[in-house]
Amino acid sequence: MPSPSPRTSTPPSPTSDAPAPPAPRSLCVVGAGPRTLVLLQRLGAHVAASPGEHPGLDVHVVDPHDSGAGRVWREAQDPLLWMNSRACDITVLPDDSVTGLTGPVGPGPSLAGWIAENRADLVRDAAAAGDDLLREEVLRSEPGSFVSRRLASRYLAAAWRRTLDGLPPGLRVHRHARTVVDVVDAVDDVDDVDAGPGGGDGDGRQLVHLDGTGEPLAVDVVLLVQGHLDVHPGPRERRAATFARAHGLAHVPPGYTSDQDLDVLVPGSDVVVVGMGLAFVDLVVRLTEGRGGRFEERPDGSLEYRPSGREPRLHAGSRRGVPYRSKIGYPSPTDLGLPRYCTASAVEARHGTGPLDLRADLWPLVVKELAGAHYRELFRTHRERTALAPAEFDARFSRSPWGSAEIDELIARAVPDPADRFDVTALDRPLDGWWGTSGDEVHERVLRHLEADRERRTDPRHSPDAAVVTALLSTYVVVAGLHAAGRLNARSTALDLDGWWHGFFSYVASGPPPQRLRQLSALARAGVLRFLGADVRVRPDADEGVFVASSASGPHEVRARGLVEARLPVADLERTSDVLLTRLRGRGEVRAHELLDGEARLSNGRLVVDGRGRLVRADGSVHPRRFATGAWVSGEAGAPAFARPGADAEVFRRADRLAADVLRAGRPAPPAPRAGTTPAAARRELPRGRGR
Known part of the structure; x- marks a missing residue:
């Protein structure tokens, strides 16, 4: 789907008798996924609530993927891949249950509500495009359905358009379908701004360099909302890849299943799969239904798999040895008064x-x-x-x-x-x-x-x-x-x-939908999928030229000509393949969360931010104009990008606080204090090295 047109407005021209209005402030957001969508809503609320403080704000959103969906939820991916939450449990638009937000809340539909409201149009559009799979999905979709990611992507695109339409006139969004490759301080353009605690060097405009362009964007503040990123292979992955190349084997390293090349896995060959979480489920879908197999309901209500003959034989194990627990398939109790003991x-x-x-x-x-x-x-x-x-x-x-x-x-x-x-x-x-x-x-x-x-x-x-x-x-x-x-x-x-x-x-x-477990069971009974057990270990056997998998659950071993590490890449600033973070790290402008525990130095590989979400440099200082949030920020790996309707979701309050901090960072400083006074903003705040 084409990206929505940027929202633009023309500020009134100053009269000869009136002073020129303040120059608009500007923000660059790196990433256009659901978190950015929610952030735009909260930025709009703050600007509308205090128009005098924010006479103009230009927001540049940079991401080569779909607006509102980003990379993970983009429409252009395998139509067989689903979300793992029910449609009635997903929203990116706040409702009346949400408290503690700036400005009024304009309720918007959940994913389930949006499908119900737009069902006729969605069916008509799918039919016109000859997309029978999407048409049938829309027709059978109910509030408790687990919908495809591409249908969810259309909801996110609609929510993006709705959000832009609701922004106040002074807030303009400019969409750039590119990749940010660097951010540097503009050394010749240092404003006097209120950096707040932790200010210092770099307290000026930011130059954001995009791929394929000559002139950088000059903005006041930068916010990284990049979501999930790829990493270069670590030592273990490199050893497995080297062994596979030497013996003509297949090796698929950790990655996002929708983006991986699975053609290296030969039909009929034995393949060891390590990992049994959501990436494993997506992998199995692509290698079975995605290769022409089909599931059929039997008269007794059970599910049967009809192979296409193009599937490999999958031997799956993990640390636990079992798939993630199924999502609950009925309404959960909501009146339990939780939490009671862990408060x-x-x-x-x-x-x-x-x-x-x-x-x-x-x-x-x-x-x-x-x-x-x-x-x-x-x-x-x-x-x-x-x-x-x-x-x-x-x-x-x-x-x-x-x-x-x-x-x-x-x-x-x-x-x-x-x-x-x-x-x-x-x-x-x-x-x-x-x-x-x-x-x-x-x-x-x-x-x-x-x-x-x-x-x-x-x-x-x-x-x-x-x-x-x-x-x-x-x-x-x-x-x-x-x-x-x-x-x-x-x-x-x-x-x-x-x-x-x-x-x-x-x-x-946060496991897969119940229907996915029905499918895994059918695949296991059809002989396409075998379970190895818990604490699986894989070793290369150079004599036979195969991977050998064993398990702590039994004496058996499996010899295979393929190995798939079915998990998402672990966040690691030292190994990221993201060009922007690599350059920032090389200059010491970001650092990974690293702490001392006695003599041991511990790190989780994720970005360090201070209590306001500002990036912390390698020397411990805080950059006053660069912020980050999302899966690559320490402590935020499990922070959801979506909200559950009617649940007073923290997603919106988190975005509201971040919007306030971002707007504060781009605000002109107050008059300088009289001699002999010490403004609070001059007191240095030590970085706390954690997510918000």
């Missing part, structure tokens, strides 16, 4: 105000929150499966620490069936402590787990599972707030937050 006040009461360890200090509160939600839902909607009065159970559960003998005894008495009890270890690592005698036994065990998980998560009789997901969402917000307040210690901040913790959250709460 900021509870953390302070238990641990004071010192540094917190995510695993040692917060994890027990998280698990109690999940278990508490599980049992409240069980007692509320499945009373016949409990043996104690709900009020008595709740009171005793609330006053007992998680993991204590008191809680164990209480649960054993109140919940007779062990299948109704919450077990976080079984939830997280279902294959731990289990050993199969053969590859077939391991495969069948994982297949049974997959099918049982899908059945539970689509059956309201297991609604405590949905309560656990809701509780996990609430604790995720609490942990993010503690991180933003600087409460997490070095190891938790550098390693656990964007690693183990975000991985657990994604596995439990």
Whole structure:
């Protein structure tokens, strides 16, 4: 779809008697995805609320991909790839539930609402284009549907147009379908601006260089919202690639599945796949349906896969050895009063105000929150499966620490069936402590787990599972707030937050749609997909010239002529292939989050920003006119780009605060203070090295 036309307006000409109006300020946003879409809404609200402070603002949005969608959600990708949230759970337009925003909120439709409002037009356009796949999708789409990414891209494009149409006259958006390759300080154009705490060198206009252009954009402020980026292969990936080239094998490194060349995977060949998250699901889709196979419903309601003959044989394993948990297939409980146990006040009461360890200090509160939600839902909607009065159970559960003998005894008495009890270890690592005698036994065990998980998560009789997901969402917000307040210690901040913790959250709460697990099951029964088990290891065998995969779940080994590392690239500023970040890093103008933990130096590879989102240089100083937000900012790996309707989503407040900070950075300074005074802005703020 063509990008929407830039919104432009002509400022009134000054009269001979009136002073010339202030020059418009300018901002360059690098990236045009959903986060930028929401930011534009909040910039517009701030400008409309204080027109005298912002007489004009030019916003240059630079991204070669679709407006509103960016790279990940662009329309031009495989039509078989889906979103992993229901249409009714996605919005980029705030509603009346959202609090704490500048200016009035103009409610807009969710993805599901937009499809319903525009169904006839969407069907007509798809039919005119001869796109039967899209036409059928639109016709059958319901609020609970998991729609294709290209249909979601059309929603984002419509939301972009709606946002631009609602901007105040003084805010003009200029769209550049290019790539930013460098940003430098304009040494001959240094304004006196209010940099705020942390100001200093570079406090002037910014020159933004675009690929294929001679003249840079000269702007006052730059904001990086680049989303997910690629990285150069690390040592392990390079060794695997070198071995593959030497022996004529196929190797697909970590990457975004929609962008990868999968033609190297030969039909009928054995391929080891390491990783069983969302990238794995997309990979399987492209290698099966994407190669002409098809799924058919049997008369008994089961799903059968009809191979095309062009599929490779996939042998999949991972650390856990099972796919991500299925998304809940029915409405989740929303009136559980969460969180109750894992709150900021509870953390302070238990641990004071010192540094917190995510695993040692917060994890027990998280698990109690999940278990508490599980049992409240069980007692509320499945009373016949409990043996104690709900009020008595709740009171005793609330006053007992998680993991204590008191809680164990209480649960054993109140919940007779062990299948109704919450077990976080079984939830997280279902294959731990289990050993199969053969590859077939391991495969069948994982297949049974997959099918049982899908059945539970689509059956309201297991609604405590949905309560656990809701509780996990609430604790995720609490942990993010503690991180933003600087409460997490070095190891938790550098390693656990964007690693183990975000991985657990994604596995439990952000898995694939239930239908995808039905398809994986059908593929497994058709012999196209085999499961290897947990803690998979892959080694090169130079004698045979193959990759050899083994598992901690059984004695079996698989020899394969292909290896796919089915995961997204890990953010790493040292290895990024992004030209802009590479140049900024080379000059010491950005740095990766690196902390000392005793003698150890820890890093999560992501950008460091201060408390206002401003980029921190290698020497620890803050650039007053350069900001960053998104997946490559430390502490923001799990921050959602979308919001859930009616949930008072933090997405909008985060964007509102960032918009205020960005506008403040481009504002002219107040008059200089009288001699002998020390303005607050002159006091230097040390960078806190974390996301907002």
